[in-house]
Amino acid sequence: MPAESIPAALVLIDCQKGFDDSKWGVRNNPQFEENARALLAAWRQNHLPVIHIRHSSTEDDSPLAPDSPGFEYYAWAVPQQDETEFVKHVNSGFIETGLEAYLRSITLQNLVVCGLTTNHCVSTTVRMAGNLGFHVELVADACATFPRTSYNGTVHDAELIHDTALASLHGEFCEVRTTQDILKPDSV
Amino acid sequence: MPAESIPAALVLIDCQKGFDDSKWGVRNNPQFEENARALLAAWRQNHLPVIHIRHSSTEDDSPLAPDSPGFEYYAWAVPQQDETEFVKHVNSGFIETGLEAYLRSITLQNLVVCGLTTNHCVSTTVRMAGNLGFHVELVADACATFPRTSYNGTVHDAELIHDTALASLHGEFCEVRTTQDILKPDSV
Numbered sequence: 001m002p003a004e005s006i007p008a009a010l011v012l013i014d015c016q017k018g019f020d021d022s023k024w025g026v027r028n029n030p031q032f033e034e035n036a037r038a039l040l041a042a043w044r045q046n047h048l049p050v051i052h053i054r055h056s057s058t059e060d061d062s063p064l065a066p067d068s069p070g071f072e073y074y075a076w077a078v079p080q081q082d083e084t085e086f087v088k089h090v091n092s093g094f095i096e097t098g099l100e101a102y103l104r105s106i107t108l109q110n111l112v113v114c115g116l117t118t119n120h121c122v123s124t125t126v127r128m129a130g131n132l133g134f135h136v137e138l139v140a141d142a143c144a145t146f147p148r149t150s151y152n153g154t155v156h157d158a159e160l161i162h163d164t165a166l167a168s169l170h171g172e173f174c175e176v177r178t179t180q181d182i183l184k185p186d187s188v
Numbered sequence: 189m190p191a192e193s194i195p196a197a198l199v200l201i202d203c204q205k206g207f208d209d210s211k212w213g214v215r216n217n218p219q220f221e222e223n224a225r226a227l228l229a230a231w232r233q234n235h236l237p238v239i240h241i242r243h244s245s246t247e248d249d250s251p252l253a254p255d256s257p258g259f260e261y262y263a264w265a266v267p268q269q270d271e272t273e274f275v276k277h278v279n280s281g282f283i284e285t286g287l288e289a290y291l292r293s294i295t296l297q298n299l300v301v302c303g304l305t306t307n308h309c310v311s312t313t314v315r316m317a318g319n320l321g322f323h324v325e326l327v328a329d330a331c332a333t334f335p336r337t338s339y340n341g342t343v344h345d346a347e348l349i350h351d352t353a354l355a356s357l358h359g360e361f362c363e364v365r366t367t368q369d370i371l372k373p374d375s376v
Contacts (some may be wrong), residue, residue, distance in 0.1 A: 151364035
């Protein structure tokens with residue numbers, strides 16, 4: 001848990017029911033929900049800022065289209081009244097959302113990020129956050145993703161896509177940590 | 189080669205001598221230079237727009253710092269007078285460079301991207317390009333990268349990092365293609 005002297009916002013990315021759709025394949029990290037919930041509970045208990053990023057797909061047949069049942073947040077991730085929400089239409093939480101202006105307006109420099117999916121919306125948002133000068137801690141076991149097929153036909157399972165995505169982010173755009181690290185009482 | 193009716197700019201990312209430094213580890217794709225050179229030669233021969241993105245590191249000890257010999261372009265990648273250059277200080281070629289404004293000003297929608305490194309500056313630039321609405325073809329065998337060590341100590345070799353990075357980009361932010369595909373006479 002970040003010390004009070006350097007508060008961090010918890011940023012939850014795309015914690016929406018649409019990711020339960022079978023079209024995505026077999027997700028990795030069955031502990032994703034438990035860990036993301038634990039982070040959210042700790043932030044709420046400590047009255048630290050919580051930001052929800054919600055995907056509104058522009059593709060009619062997407063499980064994340066705004067008129068699809070999958071657009072709904074997971075029950076555990078529904079924003080409370082004092083929390084902030086940004087709706088995005090592309091992968092990056094920073095493109096056409098007002099997120100950067102909001103963070104600058106409240107002089108918030110530190111972000112703890114979790115959500116779905118590790119290699120797409122999480123990675124893209126973390127890359128932009130780091131490149132825009134924010135300090136990001138990305139919580140590995142509070143993220144998850146799905147398999148990908150490469151252009152040459154190679155299928156990579158979700159755990160490999162997740163771990164290689166994190167390896168490319170760690171030390172370049174953010175620090176990758178675990179839920180346990182973040183929630184340690186003496187952690188910054 | 190893109191048809192004349194829908195010209196694409198060739199975007200070369202960070203083709204700089206600093207990537208020959210041993211600190212990065214063993215690079216994949218020994219054909220990177222040959223393929224990127226072939227793309228550049230074709231674009232020049234067809235008088236299509238060429239954009240060079242050059243990294244100027246803000247870290248004093250980086251091989252890509254502006255006063256380091258590694259800041260220089262590879263000899264084959266030195267811009268010609270009628271080509272455009274953008275200097276960046278972070279991974280994304282779109283952050284604080286004027287690249288987006290330039291592309292909008294000349295109504296250029298289509299980009300063919302190659303360069304270094306697949307999972308860092310190439311991936312970040314392609315993600316932003318796709319999210320900003322540009323149509324991107326990313327040339328797999330005209331990119332290359334280096335190994336990465338994950339937060340949990342796992343070492344992933346350069347070829348795996350390269351291929352998983354491409355798998356995450358393909359069909360989401362861009363189309364991944366090969367140099368041969370791009371240079372086919374009837375290709376768009």
